[in-house]
Amino acid sequence: MFVKIKGLNFxxxxxxxxxxxxxxxxxxxxxxxxxxGQSGSGKSTVLRLLAGLExxxxxxxxxxxxxxxxxxxxxxxxxxxxxxxxxxxxLFPHMTVEExxxxxxxxxxxxxxxxxxxxxxxxxxxKEFSKRYPYELSGGQQQxxxxxxxxAPQPFLLLLDEPFSNLDKDLQLKIREELKGILKATGITAxxxxxxxxxxxxxxxxxxxxxxxxxLREGKPQEILE
Amino acid sequence: MIKINKVKQNLxxxxxxxxxxxxLIILPNLNILGGIFSPANENWQHxxxxxxxxxxxxxxxxxxxxxxxTIILGTSLSWLISAFDFPLRNFFxxxxxxxxxxxxxxxxYTYNGLLNYTGIIQTFLRGxxxxxxxxKYFDIMSEKGAIFIFTMxxxxxxxxxxxxxxxxxxxxxxxxARILGRSPxxxxxYIIIPISRAAIVGGTSLVILxxxxxxxxxxxxxxxxxxTAIFQTWFAFGDxxxxxxxxxxxxxxxxxxxxxxxILRGRKRFSFTTTKSRPITRQKLVGxxxxxxxxYCLTIFSLGxxxxxxxxxxxxxxxxxxxxxxxxxxxxVNTVFVSLLAAGLIVIIAVVIANYCRISSGLAAKIYSKxxxxxxxxxxxxxxxxxxxxxINLDHRLYWFYKFLNPETGKxxxxxxxxxxxxxxxxxxxxxxxxxIESGFEKNxxxxxxxxxxxxxxxxxxxxxxxxxxxxxxxxxGFLLVxxxxxxxxxxxxxxxxxxxxxxxxxxFEYANDEMIHEASIASLxxxxxxxxxxxxxxxxxxxxxx
Numbered sequence: 001m002f003v004k005i006k007g008l009n010f011x012x013x014x015x016x017x018x019x020x021x022x023x024x025x026x027x028x029x030x031x032x033x034x035x036x037g038q039s040g041s042g043k044s045t046v047l048r049l050l051a052g053l054e055x056x057x058x059x060x061x062x063x064x065x066x067x068x069x070x071x072x073x074x075x076x077x078x079x080x081x082x083x084x085x086x087x088x089x090x091l092f093p094h095m096t097v098e099e100x101x102x103x104x105x106x107x108x109x110x111x112x113x114x115x116x117x118x119x120x121x122x123x124x125x126x127k128e129f130s131k132r133y134p135y136e137l138s139g140g141q142q143q144x145x146x147x148x149x150x151x152a153p154q155p156f157l158l159l160l161d162e163p164f165s166n167l168d169k170d171l172q173l174k175i176r177e178e179l180k181g182i183l184k185a186t187g188i189t190a191x192x193x194x195x196x197x198x199x200x201x202x203x204x205x206x207x208x209x210x211x212x213x214x215x216l217r218e219g220k221p222q223e224i225l226e
Numbered sequence: 227m228i229k230i231n232k233v234k235q236n237l238x239x240x241x242x243x244x245x246x247x248x249x250l251i252i253l254p255n256l257n258i259l260g261g262i263f264s265p266a267n268e269n270w271q272h273x274x275x276x277x278x279x280x281x282x283x284x285x286x287x288x289x290x291x292x293x294x295x296t297i298i299l300g301t302s303l304s305w306l307i308s309a310f311d312f313p314l315r316n317f318f319x320x321x322x323x324x325x326x327x328x329x330x331x332x333x334x335y336t337y338n339g340l341l342n343y344t345g346i347i348q349t350f351l352r353g354x355x356x357x358x359x360x361x362k363y364f365d366i367m368s369e370k371g372a373i374f375i376f377t378m379x380x381x382x383x384x385x386x387x388x389x390x391x392x393x394x395x396x397x398x399x400x401x402x403a404r405i406l407g408r409s410p411x412x413x414x415x416y417i418i419i420p421i422s423r424a425a426i427v428g429g430t431s432l433v434i435l436x437x438x439x440x441x442x443x444x445x446x447x448x449x450x451x452x453x454t455a456i457f458q459t460w461f462a463f464g465d466x467x468x469x470x471x472x473x474x475x476x477x478x479x480x481x482x483x484x485x486x487x488x489i490l491r492g493r494k495r496f497s498f499t500t501t502k503s504r505p506i507t508r509q510k511l512v513g514x515x516x517x518x519x520x521x522y523c524l525t526i527f528s529l530g531x532x533x534x535x536x537x538x539x540x541x542x543x544x545x546x547x548x549x550x551x552x553x554x555x556x557x558x559v560n561t562v563f564v565s566l567l568a569a570g571l572i573v574i575i576a577v578v579i580a581n582y583c584r585i586s587s588g589l590a591a592k593i594y595s596k597x598x599x600x601x602x603x604x605x606x607x608x609x610x611x612x613x614x615x616x617x618i619n620l621d622h623r624l625y626w627f628y629k630f631l632n633p634e635t636g637k638x639x640x641x642x643x644x645x646x647x648x649x650x651x652x653x654x655x656x657x658x659x660x661x662x663i664e665s666g667f668e669k670n671x672x673x674x675x676x677x678x679x680x681x682x683x684x685x686x687x688x689x690x691x692x693x694x695x696x697x698x699x700x701x702x703x704g705f706l707l708v709x710x711x712x713x714x715x716x717x718x719x720x721x722x723x724x725x726x727x728x729x730x731x732x733x734x735f736e737y738a739n740d741e742m743i744h745e746a747s748i749a750s751l752x753x754x755x756x757x758x759x760x761x762x763x764x765x766x767x768x769x770x771x772x773x
Contacts, residue, residue, distance in 0.1 A: 013587060051676075051679075051680050052679070052680075053676050053679070053680075055230065055233060069230070071230070072229060072230055073228070073229065073230055074228060074229070074230040074233045075228075076228065076233070076679075076684065077676075077679040077680050078679050078680075078681075078682045078683055078684050078687075079682075080680075082680060083680060083681075084676075084677070084680040086673050086676070086677055088673055090673040090674050090676070090677035092674060092677075092678075092692055092696075093696070094695045094696060103678070103681055103683070103691070104681030104682050106682050106683075149681065150680075150681075153681065153682060
């Protein structure tokens with residue numbers, strides 16, 4: 001198993017009940033898993049726990065045989081090798097597309113950085129946009145830059161938070177296909193969170209349905225969604 | 227990998243630095259509150275029996291009447307400007323704020339010079355109209371005069387906050403009330419006043435804190451309030467113990483006021499959260515009504531800005547040859563230097579604390595941000611006493627070290643240096659820098675920070691590469707606000723400056739106190755000009771952003 005999550009519990013400050021309740025999940029390398037749930041089901045919180053943006057009250061997360069979190073230890077988000085595409089993309093507005101992507105490439109020389117930027121931009125089909133600023137891009141383009149930025153440092157695990165929520169319907173279908181192509185081409189292990197069954201069906205190898213912080217059902221798309 | 231407890235407690239350079247800064251702010255003030263518990267001396271018995279009631283009574287009188295009158299002026303003007311169109315309405319909208327550019331102590335001696343026996347008004351009445359009028363009608367150096375000065379030059383706090391609120395939030399309500407057949411006056415009392423309660427209370431509490439902070443006006447007018455009493459007790463009677471006690475009492479009054487503010491504001495924020503608010507459509511006032519509105523605004527603008535400024539300009543024409551010389555230049559350099567230095571320091575400290583408070587969601591962060599903003603509520607007199615006591619103490623403790631560096635050294639090193647003054651500025655004005663920077667952080671949200679963390683940057687790297695470039699406008703505007711505030715600051719500078727160190731504010735006040743009002747005009751005009759530029763800059767850019 002590539003990713004192992006065991007007995008994960010979490011409660012936001014001032015919250016009455018556990019936001020995440022005894023969550024567990026195992027993911028194979030290269031698998032794309034979708035967490036499907038209504039808003040408020042805790043699905044985004046699972047991603048934030050995996051990325052290290054929240055600290056669980058208890059539970060264990062192991063990625064590639066490394067303990068990321070257990071009851072005594074914690075790996076900071078910047079040391080986890082977990083990439084994340086944010087719902088609102090969070091592209092740094094004062095940096096160009098190229099600078100945004102280079103941001104996560106730390107310990108390699110400038111030439112190697114340039115090469116890597118070209119690679120990922122080619123992957124998301126935005127080669128000629130490297131000098132633009134985020135506000136000069138359309139919503140769909142911004143999303144692809146966010147994806148390229150998250151992929152550039154070659155994370156062990158990629159997290160996508162509601163990747164289509166800011167796109168209109170036509171674009172959503174197109175980008176969904178593209179995204180699947182890109183993820184499969186890189187062979188990356190990915191978890192994406194959505195409230196849309198269609199998205200989950202189209203993209204995921206496996207679906208986890210979350211309700212009130214608890215896993216309701218889990219399985220292959222065709223088993224779970226009729 | 228690190229221990230999870232360390233992550234949970236948010237132990238890092240940011241939290242440690244913030245803790246140190248906060249402690250430096252709290253310690254001197256705790257000293258003051260602690261003064262209540264030390265045994266009282268004879269002097270205090272005397273003050274308590276004969277004087278304290280008078281201090282409290284006079285201070286409260288100023289506070290209550292100024293508060294009342296600023297509410298009347300502030301809300302009526304904000305309602306006129308927001309809901310009606312009349313001649314020169316657009317001009318008055320932001321020129322009414324100019325009163326804020328004239329610090330009350332400058333207004334106090336300008337009005338005195340205007341109204342006294344040799345002033346322009348009495349000379350005119352005597353010389354041209356041959357009228358002899360009883361002097362008592364011109365005596366501004368009284369409690370009533372002080373209330374007039376405070377009202378005319380502090381009302382913009384209520385006006386700006388309420389006006390901004392009404393313009394953005396009230397359109398639907400006012401229009402509905404109109405359709406339902408209510409008259410403008412009814413609308414004012416039944417709609418405007420209740421919905422803008424939070425804004426009015428917020429503005430008024432700022433006014434009250436300014437009145438409590440004031441030292442210049444009451445000293446010049448010879449009114450014994452807490453501010454003047456605290457300094458007199460120390461400097462005239464040499465009784466630091468009682469000065470600390472008086473400060474503690476004043477501090478308690480401030481806490482009561484802050485508490486009242488919280489209650490009066492209530493939980494009612496009265497802002498729409500879901501619907502998009504749109505600006506109000508203004509009703510046109512024509513004929514007599516338009517003229518009345520115009521005259522009202524013109525009167526306030528004249529009394530609160532035009533007349534004193536013209537008077538100062540006239541005086542400056544009489545005196546500029548005598549004043550504008552090398553000495554004035556060094557005064558200017560002093561003022562700008564100390565303001566830049568303190569403003570820079572304040573912004574750095576504010577950024578550190580604001581960044582920590584944003585990242586950490588713990589209790590400490592909440593307390594820090596409260597403490598930071600509390601400094602602005604503490605009257606200058608109290609901060610001055612607190613800081614002096616703190617530094618004299620520090621000097622005693624460090625004496626062995628001074629001696630080690632220089633065997634011939636005197637005892638008071640830090641407490642006779644600029645360090646003490648700048649330290650006091652930090653306590654008093656940190657809130658202003660902090661608020662600006664905090665709102666900059668809030669505007670950007672947390673997702674850029676989080677994105678940077680998942681891309682491999684730690685908190686400090688993220689700060690330099692992502693946060694700081696993004697909050698730069700907030701940092702700059704915070705810096706400017708603090709800079710202007712320090713430039714015109716009087717009480718702290720007057721008390722804590724090193725020997726022979728003068729700023730524009732202290733020099734102007736000294737001139738006025740030495741019956742050389744004309745000579746004070748150029749320094750005063752300089753302060754007013756810088757403040758107007760700042761006000762113009764902020765209200766104009768604020769307006770654009772709102773649009």
